[in-house]
Each structure stands twice: as C-alpha cells, then as structure tokens.
Amino acid sequence: MIATKDILEFETKVMNHEAYGNPYKWSARDFELGPGLGRGKFGHVHMAREKKTGYLVAIKTLFKSQITKSNCERQVMREIEIQSHLKHPNILRLLTWCHDEGRIYLIVEFAAGGELYKHLTNAPHGRFSERQAAKYIYQVVDAVEYCHQHHVIHRDIKPENILVALNGDLKLADFGWSVHAPSERRKTMCGTLDYLPPEMIKREVYDVAVDHWCLGVLLYEFLVGKPPFESEGQDKTYAKILAIDVHYPSYVSPGAKDLISKLLRMSSKERLSLDKVKNHSWVQQLYKPRNL
Numbered sequence: 309m310i311a312t313k314d315i316l317e318f319e320t321k322v323m324n325h326e327a328y329g330n331p332y333k334w335s336a337r338d339f340e341l342g343p344g345l346g347r348g349k350f351g352h353v354h355m356a357r358e359k360k361t362g363y364l365v366a367i368k369t370l371f372k373s374q375i376t377k378s379n380c381e382r383q384v385m386r387e388i389e390i391q392s393h394l395k396h397p398n399i400l401r402l403l404t405w406c407h408d409e410g411r412i413y414l415i416v417e418f419a420a421g422g423e424l425y426k427h428l429t430n431a432p433h434g435r436f437s438e439r440q441a442a443k444y445i446y447q448v449v450d451a452v453e454y455c456h457q458h459h460v461i462h463r464d465i466k467p468e469n470i471l472v473a474l475n476g477d478l479k480l481a482d483f484g485w486s487v488h489a490p491s492e493r494r495k496t497m498c499g500t501l502d503y504l505p506p507e508m509i510k511r512e513v514y515d516v517a518v519d520h521w522c523l524g525v526l527l528y529e530f531l532v533g534k535p536p537f538e539s540e541g542q543d544k545t546y547a548k549i550l551a552i553d554v555h556y557p558s559y560v561s562p563g564a565k566d567l568i569s570k571l572l573r574m575s576s577k578e579r580l581s582l583d584k585v586k587n588h589s590w591v592q593q594l595y596k597p598r599n600l
C-alpha cells in the first residue's frame with residue numbers, strides 16, 4: 309500500500325525536476341536501467357527509473373544501424389510520431405524519446421503485467437472467462453475508437469500487441485503498422501495472417517473497418533484460446549477467412565457469438581460500429597467501466 313506521505317514526497321520530487329512545465333532535453337543519462345523486459349525487432353526493452361524522481365518507465369532501445377539495414381526508417385518514425393500524439397488510458401503512452409549517435413530511446417509507460425498473450429496462455433484452459441473477455445474487449449475497443457477519432461488505423465491488433473498494467477487494465481501498444489488515415493482508403497497488405505481481414509487478402513482498398521474485423525478475431529481468441537481461422541497452412545487460413553468459416557465451441561454464449569458474428573462481416577460497411585460494440589447487451593451485462 310502506498311502511503312499519502314510517499315505520494316506527497318514523489319510529487320515534490322516531480323515538481324522540483326527541471327523538466328516540470330519547461331522544455332527539457334531528455335537523454336538516456338536521465339534513466340537508470342533495470343532488468344530486461346523483452347526483445348523487439350530493432351533492440352531491447354528494459355525497465356528503468358528516472359534518476360531524480362524514481363518514476364518507473366520502460367525504455368525501448370532501437371539500434372539505428374538495424375533500422376537502416378531493414379529499410380524501416382519511415383516505419384519507426386511513423387510509430388514515434390503516431391504514438392506521441394495518442395493519449396488514452398488504454399493506449400501505452402510514449403512519454404518522451406531521445407537519441408544518440410547509434411540508438412533511439414523510446415521512454416514509455418511501464419506495463420507491469422507484461423504481454424496479454426501470456427495471460428491468455430496461463431489462463432485456465434488457455435482462455436478467458438466471458439466476464440474477463442468483456443472487460444478486455446471493451447477497453448481495447450475504447451482505445452481503437454479513440455485512434456479512429458484521431459484518424460489512426462492500428463492494423464495489427466492481436467494479443468501480442470496488448471500489454472497489461474499493474475491494475476489489470478489493458479494498454480494497446482505496437483503502432484509499427486499503424487497509419488494516419490485522413491479520409492483516405494489504403495491498399496498495403498500488412499498485419500498478422502490469422503487476423504487479416506478479407507479485403508486485405510483480396511488486396512482491395514480498405515479503411516478503418518479492418519480494425520473492426522480484428523476486434524472480432526480478438527474477442528474469439530479471448531474466449532476460445534486460439535483465433536477462429538487458424539489452420540495448418542497459409543492457403544487454408546486464407547480460404548477460411550474468405551468463407552468466414554467460424555466454428556464456435558458449445559461453451560461460447562449466444563451473446564458473445566452474436567457480437568463476434570457482427571464484427572466478422574465480409575462487407576466492411578456492415579461491421580458493427582465501435583460504439584455499438586461497447587453498448588452490445590453481452591458487454592453491458594458483464595462489464596461496467598469504472599468511470600461511469
């Protein structure tokens with residue numbers, strides 16, 4: 309339990325920091341590196357402590373040489389640019405970033421619970437209860453709705469890209485594939501195979517509704533423990549997606565099935581709006597957001 313005295317002491321430290329309310333040039337020297345949290349494509353992620361305040365963060369270190377070698381400069385800059393503008397309780401906050409000759413450091417909110425994917429694997433029978441799934445889908449939908457309101461399509465929603473905070477709330481992360489979509493419809497194929505929407509397989513133009521499809525796949529995976537179109541080969545997965553060939557185990561409730569089937573629609577225009585997902589009777593029965 310954190311005592312009021314500790315909070316006051318911490319707040320005093322924050323207010324006495326040169327960065328408080330002022331332009332401040334952060335550098336890696338402001339942080340003390342702690343244990344490793346994981347490895348990413350271009351570097352590693354560590355827990356870290358801001359030296360003057362003791363504030364815990366995660367630092368994602370990216371090696372510039374690896375980014376250049378993979379020709380991903382634009383993708384990385386886009387991830388930084390997009391994530392630095394998104395401020396929502398269920399989106400992993402990019403607090404600041406800095407760089408030196410060889411590295412880029414992303415200072416992000418620390419998600420003490422780690423990857424949601426691990427929670428799913430460790431859950432009884434490798435799947436979440438309907439109550440847990442309703443809370444989780446509500447929080448991800450709220451985050452994605454906020455992204456869409458800011459003209460950002462995530463394009464890579466899956467349990468591996470969602471982290472869990474200390475209080476159990478979800479944090480949508482990994483904006484490496486996301487794009488700013490100012491009213492424009494796009495054509496690049498990206499994302500993970502099991503989560504690919506039909507319009508991307510058919511290489512048609514697509515819009516924000518690709519995320520609605522992925523939310524249907526995500527909810528199914530929460531409840532069943534594996535994505536609905538998972539198959540042995542890529543061709544079989546594609547065929548199942550294009551036929552919307554979904555099998556629901558008997559333990560999935562009619563309410564959950566109804567919601568998933570309203571997101572997994574071939575026509576992107578027919579997919580349920582995100583507001584309607586949050587207000588769907590199955591979600592409403594099982595989850596009440598704290599701020600209401």
Ligand SMILES: Nc1ncnc2c1ncn2[C@@H]1O[C@H](COP(=O)(O)OP(=O)(O)OP(=O)(O)O)[C@@H](O)[C@H]1O
Nearest residue numbers: 345346347348349350353366416417418419423482
């Ligand atoms: N803010 C954080 N808090 C706690 N753990 C984190 C945080 N950020 C990343 N991690 C851990 O580090 C791992 C790698 O980070 P991340 O997924 O951001 O790298 P990446 O380059 O996007 O990886 P990839 O795209 O290959 O999945 C994550 O899977 C997670 O376990």
